[in-house]
Amino acid sequence: MRAIRGLVFDKDGTLFDFRATWSVWTRRLLLELTAGEEARAAGIGRAIGYDLATGDFAPDSYVIAHTPSEIADAMMPHLPGTDRAALVARMSSLATETDLVAATDLPPLFATLKGAGLSIGLATNDFVVPARAHLEQAGVTRYFDFVSGFDSGYGAKPEPGPLLAFAASAGLDPAEVAMVGDSVHDLVAGRAAGMQTVGVLTGIAGPDELAPHADVVLPHIGHLPDWVARAGAAAAAG
Template sequence: MRAIRGLVFDKDGTLFDFRATWSAWTRALLLELTEGQEDPAIRIGQAIGYDLRTGDFAPDSHVIAHTPAEIADVMIPFLPDVDRSALVARMSSLATETDLVAATELAPLFAALKGAGLSIGLATNDFEVPARAHLDQAGVLEFFDFVSGFDSGYGAKPEPGPLLAFTAARGLVPAEVAMVGDSVHDLVAGRAAGMRTVGVLTGIAGKDDLAPYADVVLPHIGHLPEWLATGGAASS
């Protein structure tokens, strides 16, 4: 088994706690789109797998792993007077303004990973511009060698294109890389790319959801150094 030389991360639910970060964003978006009217906001929320009253996401919510354009496609039938392109642009703008809740202390973790000689990438189904803004806001952008959004030209997860673009950019082979994510989409993409896969429990999916697609499931990314010290071994 090859030594791990690179890590490619998902963003939301992996670097940042999903519920704590994106529930407020989803609520604000829905109420803005419906001019503060709760009943239509609740209906649109149900369509995308979000409960406006509790702030919870369904396990199959579109917000968890789909691209902003895919989320917009689900909402548009409820918004006959809203232009799709304008909606997608507003989603990007609002995402940039979102307050982030880190899954663990990010700067020390990524400093240690880079100090160990690892290449670090991000493959998110968010837009690239907000993704870079979020990494910068969290104080970790400098540690990332590669950042890809769904609009960066490499495709979107669960397809492996963004992950393979990372390996190509860093001169790695997939067997030397681990994909780290909180959703089945992330891990399916990692497997399709020929990478090891690490699930984390800071998203909506539970261990039983992720385990069939993961070499290991960790509570959060702060446990990565300990796992890497084992050589990136699979765990039952």
């Protein structure tokens, strides 16, 4: 194991608790699209893996790891006459308005990670504009050296393109970078990029699902400073 010199994070389910943040967004979107018709909204919810009654997501929900365009494509058969471009644009604007629930106290965590000399990036399958807005709302924009959305031109996870773009921008060997995420998509992308992989349990996936793709599974990203220090000590000893 190489010493960690860079961390690239997923956003939803990693920086922010997935259920607490995105259940509200999904419910609001579905009810808006159906003018408040709950039965119809529930049907569209099932198509994207969301239970309107409970507010929970199926493990394979489109909302968890897919791009907004892919979520829109899954909904379009249930929305006759809807303009796809307008739908995707509304999804983006609604995401920007979403109230965020942080997975842990983010500003001191990122101050610690940055103070340890780490390069820090974000690679999300969300749009880049709401991604930047969410970092700003959380008060951590200044700690990020790189921010990529699915629309940034590097591709989308589980492809490794956004992660390799971060490593290149930071001048790092991918083996010196850890990908931190809450979904299999994130960890598969990390492995494909040649990075170390850290799973966190603030998304929908459980430890048994993440463990086969992760070097370590942590309860949340607040445990990263200790793990990075241990990885550095192990690399020095090896």
